[in-house]
Amino acid sequence: MMQTHHPLAERALPGAQARVNIRPVEDGARFILRIDPQNLAAASSVWGASLPPTIGGLVSGFGRIATCIGPDEWYLIAPLTEQDAIESAFAALYATTIHSLVDVSHREVGIAVEGPAAVLALQASIAFDIAAMPVGSGCRTIIDRVQIILLREGQDSFRVEVWNSFSDHVWNLLAGICREIELGV
């Protein structure tokens, strides 16, 4: 199989990061699902878990994450090994229920932002109120003019999903912020 070149491959912050750390997330299957909300139950059956019906909602489990980022738009993440099965299942659904499932696995990369100061690190360049973001929610937002999807998986753990060509900028930005936080600037 051909080698993949990941834009953030092997990036890591130097030294111990007690307050906040960032790391590239391992590769996964990613999809944008567009479907009439009235058909959400059918899509949920195919996905194998209830897709969140409200914008901002996030449902995770078994290595999968589903978040509602628009009136008829869901962002789905799953282990790479499950990509083909997911595509086949939705293709079968299409016979009765039209929708759009687009593979964006290679479109973006994930950056995990973790630690007691994760909220502070993200708030530095995001206008959205990070502190008020419920645990177990997600949204499309902007970090320093770059469009991202931001997921809050835990009190101190976030995931930034960013397009390839913007990932270097966002990584460097967050790395600088993390450094400042560690230094207590």
Next chain:
Amino acid sequence: MLLGEDGFIRDDGVIGRLATDRFHVTTTTGGAARVLNMMEDYLQTEFPDLKVWLTSTTEQWSVIAINGPNARNLLAPLVEGIDLSEEAFPHMSVASGKICGVPTRLFRMSFTGERGYEVNVPAHYGRAIWEKLIEAGQHYGVTPYGTETMHVLRAEKGYIIVGQDTDGTLTPDDAGLGWAIGKAKPDFVGKRSLARPDMLKPDRKQLVGLLTADPKVVLEEGAQIVLDPNQSVPMKMVGHVTSSYWSVSLDRSIALAVIEGGNARMGETVHIPMPDGTLQAQVTSTVFIDPENTRLSA
């Protein structure tokens, strides 16, 4: 082509039909976000009843263009699941399959006028596939080429670049692209404007080719064109040079320009006043090489 409500060219690109209801849309360089926004805008405000969704895949794919008479020979041993014969995969085709074991959306299209393919692979495989193609291409003397070369090759064939040869005031007819308009279509954005009297005037600026009297002289892009070099200043300017290059294939300069009533001026000499003298050029077709397009299938 994408027109505005005003009938002027906004963007151009290639659309591949993957299924009855699934299309892969490409745009001019840098135009994808703008075109997506325009389509989404119309979808949400003008055509909300249409059951269709748009998803950006700009960064999902790495795309490698392969052009030249050996393009198919290079690809054939590497591609699985796609019949690359002329009958099954003529110029302007798209199909899905695998290349070197990874998924590919293969387009047969050309921006050079020669046999051309665009290999789309999921973005993180782009580098590896590029290296594989370079390695496999050594046998054919493969050479990477950059945007300057690409610009020259497309200009030799009269292929426009939106935003360079157009400036937002050209209609499809002005740019010699009237053939791309679906005249039988009941409606499309810009259709009504194309029928306005001002859009039908014969002396509108039209895209033409220019060959300088001195073949070694390369015109400056943006240079103004006049019909009478002896008139007093301020002169009446009738157009300008939009693209200008040295053509190695023709061993002389070529240029594209928009000139009032250009299509009716084939063979005429026009004048380009420059700071150190006035240049002459002959108005020609925009296609300088292989007007029969035989190289597309060579």
